[in-house]
Amino acid sequence: MSLKEALARGEFIVTSEVGPPKGIDIAEMMQAARMMKNRVHALNVTDNQAAVMRLSTIAACIHLKQAGFDPVLQVTGRDRNRIGIQSDLLGAASFGVTTVLALTGDHTVVGDHKEAKPVFDLDSVQILETVAALNSGTDLMGNELHGTPDFFAGAVVTPDANPIRPQLAKFDKKVRAGAQYFQTQAVYNAETFLGFMEHARCRGAKVLAGIVVLRSAGMARFMNKNIPGIAVPPELIRELENSANPEQTGIEIAARFIRETREYCDGVHIMAVGADHLVPLVLDAAGIGEVG
Amino acid sequence: MIVMRLKPIAEIREMVSRHRRVLLVGCNTCAAVSLAGGETEVETLVQTLRLASAQFGPATEFSGGMLQRQCEPEFVEKLDLEGFDAVLSLGCGAGVAFLSENEGIPIYPALDTLFIGAAKGLGSWQAECSACGKCVLGETAGICPTTRCAKGIMNGPCGGVKDGRCELGDRDCAWVQIYDRLEAQGRGDQFDGLGDTKDNSVNSMTCEWDMNPQAGGSK
Numbered sequence: 001m002s003l004k005e006a007l008a009r010g011e012f013i014v015t016s017e018v019g020p021p022k023g024i025d026i027a028e029m030m031q032a033a034r035m036m037k038n039r040v041h042a043l044n045v046t047d048n049q050a051a052v053m054r055l056s057t058i059a060a061c062i063h064l065k066q067a068g069f070d071p072v073l074q075v076t077g078r079d080r081n082r083i084g085i086q087s088d089l090l091g092a093a094s095f096g097v098t099t100v101l102a103l104t105g106d107h108t109v110v111g112d113h114k115e116a117k118p119v120f121d122l123d124s125v126q127i128l129e130t131v132a133a134l135n136s137g138t139d140l141m142g143n144e145l146h147g148t149p150d151f152f153a154g155a156v157v158t159p160d161a162n163p164i165r166p167q168l169a170k171f172d173k174k175v176r177a178g179a180q181y182f183q184t185q186a187v188y189n190a191e192t193f194l195g196f197m198e199h200a201r202c203r204g205a206k207v208l209a210g211i212v213v214l215r216s217a218g219m220a221r222f223m224n225k226n227i228p229g230i231a232v233p234p235e236l237i238r239e240l241e242n243s244a245n246p247e248q249t250g251i252e253i254a255a256r257f258i259r260e261t262r263e264y265c266d267g268v269h270i271m272a273v274g275a276d277h278l279v280p281l282v283l284d285a286a287g288i289g290e291v292g
Numbered sequence: 293m294i295v296m297r298l299k300p301i302a303e304i305r306e307m308v309s310r311h312r313r314v315l316l317v318g319c320n321t322c323a324a325v326s327l328a329g330g331e332t333e334v335e336t337l338v339q340t341l342r343l344a345s346a347q348f349g350p351a352t353e354f355s356g357g358m359l360q361r362q363c364e365p366e367f368v369e370k371l372d373l374e375g376f377d378a379v380l381s382l383g384c385g386a387g388v389a390f391l392s393e394n395e396g397i398p399i400y401p402a403l404d405t406l407f408i409g410a411a412k413g414l415g416s417w418q419a420e421c422s423a424c425g426k427c428v429l430g431e432t433a434g435i436c437p438t439t440r441c442a443k444g445i446m447n448g449p450c451g452g453v454k455d456g457r458c459e460l461g462d463r464d465c466a467w468v469q470i471y472d473r474l475e476a477q478g479r480g481d482q483f484d485g486l487g488d489t490k491d492n493s494v495n496s497m498t499c500e501w502d503m504n505p506q507a508g509g510s511k
Contacts, residue, residue, distance in 0.1 A: 077445075082489065104450040107442055107460060123445035126489050140489070162455050166471040169483055170448035185451060228454035 001292055002070045003042040003099050004152040007181060013208055013267025014291060015072065015183065016279050017044035018064070020055035026063055032276040033064055038290045039280050042099055044183075044269070047074040051111020058088060061097040072154070073097050076105025081121035086130060086139055093134075093149035100153045101183065102127035102174075125170070128153055128177035154181040157207075158229035159196035160189070168199055175203045183269040185229040186212035188236055188253075190260045197264045208269040209261055213278045214250035217241040251278060255285035262286075293410075294322040294384045295417045296329060296403040298337070304380065305344050307400045311352055311378035316341075316402065317371065317391070318358045319383035327415060328403050329382030331358055337382065337402060354380075362387030368394050407439070425494035431486055433473035438490070440466035447487035 006013055018032050033043055043064060047057045061071035073092050075085060089100070102125075108118040122130060133140050137148040155174040161167035174182070182205055187193045193209060200207050212230075214220050217240040220232040236253055243249035258268055270279050283289075308314050316334050323329025334356040341354045355376075360367045362383035368391060373379065378398045381388045385405040392399040407419035422439045429436060438444045442460045449467035452459025456468050474480050 078443075104443060104445055106452070109442075109460060118443065120443040120445055121492070122489065123443070123447050123450070123487075125447040125487055156451060158451050161449075161451075161453060163453075163468055166449050166468050166483075167453070169471065173447055173484065173487060228452050228459055 001041065002152070003072065003181070006041045006291070007206055007266065011041070011267075011292065012262060012288065013042075013181075014040045014283065014288060015042045015044060015208060015267065015269045016040050016276075017046060017072075017269075017271055018060070018276070019046045019049055020057060020060040022052070022054050024055060026055070026060070029060065030063065030067060032272075033067065033069060035276050036279050037069075039283055039288075040270075041267075041291050042070040042072050044072040044074055044101060047076045047103070047105065048079060048111070049074075049106070051078065051106045051108050051113070051116075053111070053113055058092045058095075058097065061092060062095045065095065065097055070099055071097055073100045074103060075100055075127055076103045077120050077122040077124070077127060078105030078108060079116075079119055081119050082126075082130065082140055085122060085127060086134065089131065089134060089151070090145075090149060093151065098149060098151050100131060100151050102131065102153060102155050102179070124155055125173045125177050128155060128174060128179055132178040152180055153178060154183065155179040156185065157182050157196075157200075158185040159187050159193050160185065160231045161229045168196075171200070171205075172203060175205050179205070181206040181208065181266070183208045184210040186210045186223075186227075186271065188230075188232045188257065190257060192231075193261055194264055197261075206266045208267040209257070209265050211254050211257065211268050211270045211282065212273055213254045213270070213275065213282055214240060214246075215275065215278075216246045216250075247278075251281050251285050254282045255287075258282070258286040258288070293325050293408070293417075294386075295326045295406045295409045295419075296323055296384055297406055298328055298333070299402060299404055301340060301344060304337075304400075304402050305341065308341075308352060308378055308380060311398075313353045313355075313376045314341075314378045314380055315373060315376040316354060316356045316380045316382060317362065318356070319362045319381070319387050320358055320360045323383050323387070323403065325411075326417060334358065334382055337380075341380075359383075359387075363390045365394070371395070373397060423495075424490070425498050426491050428486075431482060432470045433477060433479075435466055435470045435473065437466055437470065440469070444490075446490060448483070 016036050018029050045057050045060045048054055061073050064071040104124045108116045130140055131151045131153040134149050135151055137145050157171045217237050220237045223230045224232050240246045240249050272279050316338055318329045318334040338354045338356040345352045363386045380400050380402045382402045388399055388401045408421040409417040409419045412418050419439050424438050442458050449465050453465045458465050474483055
């Protein structure tokens with residue numbers, strides 16, 4: 001079942017993500033995907049994540065599609081202008097890859113090709129508008145398409161952004177631009193998240209809470225310091241610090257968050273960040289079984 | 293003004309190493325005000341290059357001079373290059389290019405041209421304009437998203453904002469500033485209307501601007 005169908009049926013959604021390799025050996029990526037088989041509705045495929053050059057997202061999505069997954073094609077504006085983005089979207093749709101996630105993309109200077117020209121011809125909102133145009137049977141300039149795609153497009157939001165108001169104003173723009181679902185940046189404070197959900201619910205948006213499984217107090221502190229929009233509360237850091245088995249504690253923290261918030265959102269998006277084996281463990285601990 | 297910065301001395305020396313008599317030409321408008329190509333900077337660079345040249349040889353002679361503006365015919369006409377086989381321009385890219393167009397000898401840039409900007413304080417400038425040919429400052433509270441946002445995006449802050457700062461760490465987030473200033477000016481409602489895709493064709497198609505084509509070109 002696709003993400004679109006599962007959301008329409010009101011199921012509690014589980015998504016995760018895989019990163020294409022730097023190179024052409026996809027064995028590890030497919031292995032990570034198989035580990036999550038029957039546990040997730042869809043798998044995001046990152047688009048040269050953190051501006052680090054990797055195998056093409058579309059190619060990786062096609063591999064996953066052929067292996068029976070619903071891949072979520074992440075589309076950023078960093079590396080392609082509006083011609084490239086539309087062309088790639090049509091190419092993906094021709095392979096049946098139609099679940100997409102629109103992002104602006106990390107800046108080239110934070111990646112491994114710092115000297116590359118950053119494109120950013122379209123931002124996340126404009127990519128959503130582009131998808132809407134293609135779905136309506138025309139390109140961005142109003143030229144008619146020969147064969148119309150049927151994309152299911154989502155976007156991202158940061159509930160813990162500081163400051164929050166411009167972030168929410170942009171979230172509203174994404175809703176108006178046709179985002180059918182949202183994945184959030186990792187959230188740890190259920191209260192903050194539920195506050196955000198009130199805002200999202202007023203706009204009729206479907207939201208998957210972002211989960212990054214903490215593996216140590218050091219990791220939590222590192223993310224607080226370096227990752228925009230992530231705020232791990234001090235009491236969770238203490239809990240990890242005092243734990244004899246921080247990885248297990250991290251799993252419990254994630255599971256607890258899911259239990260506390262699942263009534264208020266539409267699902268979770270679990271970002272494994274290099275520890276894919278933790279995804280099924282978190283789901284087990286949260287009492288979420290196989291997906292239909 | 294156009295803001296410029298001196299290139300590394302080693303790079304400048306390498307550029308002119310094949311020449312015997314090099315004239316350093318300052319530019320008394322933007323370059324002088326941005327403390328990169330005024331009289332003092334020309335004199336300092338002449339002395340520096342003389343020292344560097346004596347140290348590394350073969351000897352090149354360096355002299356200095358000034359133009360009011362390197363980008364206008366009436367000033368460039370006054371340049372006397374008799375006896376020189378190269379020029380090191382302490383002007384912006386336009387100055388280097390315009391001198392090259394009008395003189396028969398090689399013109400080299402001693403400066404890197406950084407941006408169109410404004411003075412923040414003494415010896416400190418910030419980029420304000422990218423000369424895109426399609427100004428939106430009226431809608432963005434006077435803060436240019438093309439210039440001040442590292443990604444030049446048009447719809448509001450990206451996910452890289454951290455405590456109001458850009459993910460690149462070298463500036464405040466332009467979109468948070470735009471949002472705040474629109475609010476402060478009582479026009480916060482305009483934020484939602486921003487976000488048109490940029491018409492890049494204006495920039496691509498504007499390599500000249502001639503108010504009066506009948507009068508002839510720059511030469």
